[in-house]
Amino acid sequence: MTHGFTLDTGALVALERRRVRVLRFLRRARHGAWPVVVPVAAIAEWWRGRSDLREDILRAVLVEPMSLALARSAGEALAAVPGSTVVDAIVMASAARRGDVVLTGDVDDLQRLQTHFPGVRVLRV
16 A cells, blocks of 8 residues: 655656546555655656746645755665666655655666665656
8 A cells, every 4th residue: 555656857847748647546545545645856857947837746745855865865776777867756755754655757766776776666657
């Protein structure tokens, strides 16, 4: 059983494009009263200017601020998994803190980080 979902940039793009699979996950989260979290770094990577739809998406999720503990955890992952990106490492570190499932459009990159965060499940949207 999941504690919630953590979205990466690809999942935000999928939401913006109204992809059926990600919308199903969000309905499931609402039905199960599970939180849907987006680390602030993923927002920075996704945001390309204000739109009503982007504002609606932000209202539908919990935006997690960057903390020192989260930054350290992500940095350790970057050292352990060469070639990973900062935002991907932050997303995985964020999900690991809560036992969340990560929803992503780029499974391969995040699955590489599972070697450092083995308890995090990664699903394609």
